[in-house]
Amino acid sequence: MQNQYRLGIDAGGTFTDFILADRKGGVRIFKALSTPGNPTEAIRNGLATIQEETGLTPETIVSNADLCINGTTVGLNALITHTGARTGLIATLGHEDSIEIRLGHKEDGYRYDPDYPPATMLVPRYLRRGIAGRVLSDGSVHTPLDEDAVRDACRHFLREGVESVAISFVWSVLHPDHERRAAEIVREMMPAVHLTVGSDLYPQVREYTRTSTAIVNAYLAPILQRYVHAVDGYFQSLGARHPVRYFQSNGGLALGSTVSDQSVYAINSGPASAPQAALWLGEPWGMRDIITVDMGGTSFDITLTRDGRANVSKNIDFLRYRIGIPMIQVETLGAGGGSIGWIDSMGLMQMGPQSAGSEPGPACYGKGGTMPTTTDANLVLGYLNPQGLVGGRLPLDVEKAREAIRIHLAEPLGISVEKAAYGMFTIVNNNMVNGIRRVSVERGYDPRDFVLNCAGGATGAHITALAREMGIRKVLVSKLASGLCAFGQIISDVKYNYMAPAPIRLEGAESAARLDALFAGLETRGREDLAGDGFAADRVSIGRSLDMRYVGQVHECTVNVEPFEITEPSLDRLKAAFHARHEELYTYSEPNSAVEVVNVESAITGAVDKPGRMELPAGQGARGALIGTRAMIFDASGIPHETPVYDGALLGAGDRISGPAVIQEVTTTIIVEPGWLAELHHSGVYVLTLGAPVEASQPAELAAETV
Structure with a gap:
């Protein structure tokens, strides 16, 4: 059984997600409430849940795992608080x-x-x-x-x-x-x-x-350092044969000793794995331009991959502090399932950034929360299963949700609870759309050229509405969507960044030789470090970037290039790459102006073996998964319509469902709005495509399209 399993753990503000994969392609997702005061407690609770559902003890899993990977918000939370x-x-x-x-x-x-x-x-x-x-x-x-x-x-x-x-x-x-x-x-x-x-x-x-x-x-x-010591010690006590790997903000894995010394790389480690997961999901269709949105209980995270490469930012202000090291660009908003609805001084409804978190949580959780949240609105709109979330482990109270919305929003605004709930849904969607624009439009990308990928437990209820607003016509929703960042961690590679200052004007053989020597030195260090980490030379790859600007400019932009020998003639390749990137970012370039380099960087990656891909059996038609109907609201009128509800566990590869409909997976709920068609692929991914509209009042027996 050695190296039988791979375990990914992603600690979020409300839930900690666990992905357990095996060599045969089996992948399962589990959840435990996060414990911010004692992060390792959530890990213990999650492993206990896995044992309860699978019969596998924590010792069995950890001692027979080739990798145990941890993405943590410990650093992020310390910076926030x-x-x-x-x-x-x-x-x-x-x-x-x-x-x-x-x-x-x-x-x-x-x-x-x-x-x-x-x-x-x-x-x-x-x-x-x-x-x-x-x-x-x-x-x-x-x-x-x-x-x-x-x-x-x-x-x-x-x-x-x-x-x-x-x-x-x-x-x-x-x-x-x-x-x-x-x-x-x-x-x-x-x-x-x-x-x-x-x-x-x-x-x-x-x-x-x-x-x-x-x-x-x-x-x-x-x-x-204290967190890594506690986690490493706990896994060692379970018989771990390999050191725990920690996910970094640069999109790669590292040992705990590296994370302890270079803690700034662990600030945004959780959502930084989303681009890798998105590319894995889109691979069967050759999709490489993907925007991933992750709505959890506390926040909404957005990442983007263009031509298979994730957006990487440097020299950014993160939580009001300037951070120079390369980080996967993650736009984070206070827009999660726990985001609280309130009325501002102008009498206008607002959503977030305040969050009910996991304690006390939304009003419908019945844990003492009294303020109306996004989750409460989705429950009132009929989007969520009133029997509870996470397969019924987290029961929901519709009346408490309605009461919270009535007291704090509906009555003060003089509208019905249903209209107030749809208003909450619309406002939080608008907040998220603005965030998507910052990652795409403001970076020079047209979002209509991208596929929208769903991650996070709460996103499925909003995904088609977000795509419609952005003009995106294709959406991916994995059965693992609610734990997609944890899944991204188990398919990621080890990655280290090496940097050097390089105040060099791109002119002459001497400048070319200096640049070539700088890169050679950085990459020699990287290969040696990865060799010491157990990676053979054929498992190591290199990516390069240069911070460049026109002579006289105050700020520079980062240009990614493939490794090649830098000679005087090849300086033109670097200049051309810079002109193209400058035009992409700022709509113009100056090909006749002198160009200079400020800094250089090499990203050295050690490839990790990937687990098997999920493989679903062929479906027998969506009708067999239809488990009833539920009154749902799809517009500002607040008028409910009986809408078909499908059990995702009963759907197979090739099954198709036309909206309006709701697909209930164990850890997420997918709302298929009118006009959308969902088809389940054998890799466990729903592909939602905007097609001909279907009336929300259409009888349930006509809403299932099977092939």
């Missing part, structure tokens, strides 16, 4: 306040709002120490490092109980010796402290970004 480690900063004298000055930038949307509060500083002013010593922009030393000042800073940090220290000096990427000497002193005087050195973590030009990234890493490192 400002509960990270007490952190000190050692910076160049005079630059202690760069993280507050923030390049004079105020977040988009608040630039002219004088009442918008400043971001909470992860390192308060009294824990920032400026150190004399200055490196110039050519890498030469202008002023030697004041080592006594570093020692004074350490003594101050010891008095203040600092448990993590970030070091970031100006132009350290060109001359890192000052940072390294300061690090030696910190290690001597504070051996128990966690240390982040900016030029090691993020060796890229831009001092503010490097300093902010180092601070975020230092702030989260002790939290992730």
Whole structure:
């Protein structure tokens, strides 16, 4: 039984998802309520649920698994709630306040709002120490490092109980010796402290970004270190033969030791696996342009793949903190099943970003929640099974949902509960559509050229409405949709990013040789690291990117290129790639202008064996899966229509269902709106296509189209 299983665990704000795959292509999904106060408890509870349903003990699964993979929100939650480690900063004298000055930038949307509060500083002013010593922009030393000042800073940090220290000096990427000497002193005087050195973590030009990234890493490192220690220890106690892998924000797996040291890579680890899962699902049809939307209990996450490559962002403001390292671009909104409906000062209905979470949860959960949420609205609209969610494990109370909507929304607005519920549904959809536009339209992509992929337990109730609003005519919904990020983790590869500053103008043989040598050095390191991780040379692949700009521009854009030998003639390939990307982003290019590189990066990937693909037997026609009808509301009139309900477990490959209809899977509910046709593929994926409209009042026996 060795290497029989693969286990993926994705901890969300409301639910923690578990995907258990075997070598034969069997894939099953399980859920447990998240336990933010003790994240490992949710893992224990989930494994207990798996044992209850399959008879497989946690020891049997873990000791016979080739990989156990964990995507965690521990770092994200610490950043959101400002509960990270007490952190000190050692910076160049005079630059202690760069993280507050923030390049004079105020977040988009608040630039002219004088009442918008400043971001909470992860390192308060009294824990920032400026150190004399200055490196110039050519890498030469202008002023030697004041080592006594570093020692004074350490003594101050010891008095203040600092448990993590970030070091970031100006132009350290060109001359890192000052940072390294300061690090030696910190290690001597504070051996128990966690240390982040900016030029090691993020060796890229831009001092503010490097300093902010180092601070975020230092702030989260002790939290992730304790989490990794607890999870690794728990899995070792179950007999794990291989180390736990953790999912990173760059879209790849890493060992716990890497995540502990480079904690900033674990901030958005959960949703970052969605693009990989989306490409896996779309592979049978050759789909490579996919937008994935993931609506859970707390948030709504959006990712995009174009031509099989996920959008990667660098130098972004995440939760108001500048982070330079490459991250799968995930647009996150406060729009989940627990999003609370409320009325603003103008008397207008709003949805979120406040969330009822898992405790107390939506009113219909019956756990003490009294505020109306998206889940309550979907229940009142008839979209959700009133018998309960997760196969009945989570019972729902329709009357409590109606009461919450009536008291807080319907009566104050003078409308019916049904109209208020549909208004909630429409507003939360509009919020999500705006997020999809930011990932697609604002990045230069037309969403109508993409397939919309459904992830998350709550998304299926909204997916066809979202696609219709965006002009998208094809939707994918996997039977594993509610745990798609956990599934994405078990099919992902190990990935590490290696960076270097490269202030080089793309002219001449010398510039080409410098660039080629930089990439060669980074990729040699990457191959050696992956070889030490057990990967043969033929399992390693390389991707390159360059931060480039026209000479004289303030900001650069990232250009992805395939690896090739860089010679003077091949510089034209780099220029052409940059011109094309610049035009894609900004609608123009300047082919006659000089181009320069600022930074370079190599992404080194070690390929992991993939589990088998799900294979469903041929269906016998959708009529056999029809289990009744339910009154459902599909427009602002609030008038319900009897709508057919299908049991997804009774559908087989090739079965087709015309909307309006609802398909009930164990962990998700799929609303097929009027005008849509759903067909179940043998890989376990529903393909929904916008076709001829079907009246919502059509009798149930005419709504099933079988082949």
